[in-house]
Amino acid sequence: MKILLVSDEESKYIWDFFREDKFSDIDLILSCGDLKQDYLSFLVTMIKAPLFYVHGNHDHGYLNRPPEGCQCIDDKLIQYKGIRILGLGGSMKYNNSPFVYTEREMTKRIKKLRLKLFLNKGCDIIVTHAAPKDISDEKDLCHEGFKCFLDFMDKYSPKYFFHGHVHLSYGMKPRIxxxxDTTVINAYDHYIVEY
Incomplete structure (x- = not known):
C-alpha cells in the first residue's frame, strides 16, 4: 500500500503541477495538519484515494468549514484495509488557539483511547501534528514535541509515527x-511511504 503524507505547506509539485500518472498508485492520503481546506479537497478529488487528517495548530478554519471529502481522525482509532491508524492533532500550548495542548492535556487524550487501543491490540500508525519530544522537534515552546508520544511508542510500538509541524526548511532536521521499533517520519510538504 502506498501512502501519501502531507503537512504544513501546500506542495507546488502537487497543486500547481499536478500529474495524475505520478499519483495513480496512491492508496491512502494522511494529512498531519496546517494545510488549506481547499488543498485537501483537491487531493482527495484528484488522487481518488481516501484522505484522513488531524488538526494542526493553525487549522481553526476547519471548525467552520472542514475540508470536503476528507475524514478527521483526531482522537480516533480507525481501521483502513486492516491497518490500525490513530490520530492526535494539535501542538504544544503556546496561546489560546483551539488545537494547542499542554503535556498533561495530550496525555489525557491518549488515556481516553486506552480501551480502544487494548481492544485493537495497539495501532500500526499514529498520525499527529506535533513531533515526539527530543526526536524531531524544536526547542521553542510552539515547536516542542510531546514526551507522552515517546511513552506511547514505548508502550504500543507502532510501525510508523507520522507528524508535521516542524518544517524541514527550518534547518537540518532529518525527515526520517x-x-x-517505530519509524518516525516528518510529513512536511509531501512524502510517499510504501506500507
Missing amino acids: VNYK
Whole structure:
C-alpha cells in the first residue's frame, strides 16, 4: 500500500503541477495538519484515494468549514484495509488557539483511547501534528514535541509515527528517524511511504 503524507505547506509539485500518472498508485492520503481546506479537497478529488487528517495548530478554519471529502481522525482509532491508524492533532500550548495542548492535556487524550487501543491490540500508525519530544522537534515552546508520544511508542510500538509541524526548511532536521521499533517520519510538504 502506498501512502501519501502531507503537512504544513501546500506542495507546488502537487497543486500547481499536478500529474495524475505520478499519483495513480496512491492508496491512502494522511494529512498531519496546517494545510488549506481547499488543498485537501483537491487531493482527495484528484488522487481518488481516501484522505484522513488531524488538526494542526493553525487549522481553526476547519471548525467552520472542514475540508470536503476528507475524514478527521483526531482522537480516533480507525481501521483502513486492516491497518490500525490513530490520530492526535494539535501542538504544544503556546496561546489560546483551539488545537494547542499542554503535556498533561495530550496525555489525557491518549488515556481516553486506552480501551480502544487494548481492544485493537495497539495501532500500526499514529498520525499527529506535533513531533515526539527530543526526536524531531524544536526547542521553542510552539515547536516542542510531546514526551507522552515517546511513552506511547514505548508502550504500543507502532510501525510508523507520522507528524508535521516542524518544517524541514527550518534547518537540518532529518525527515526520517528510527525510535526503537517505530519509524518516525516528518510529513512536511509531501512524502510517499510504501506500507
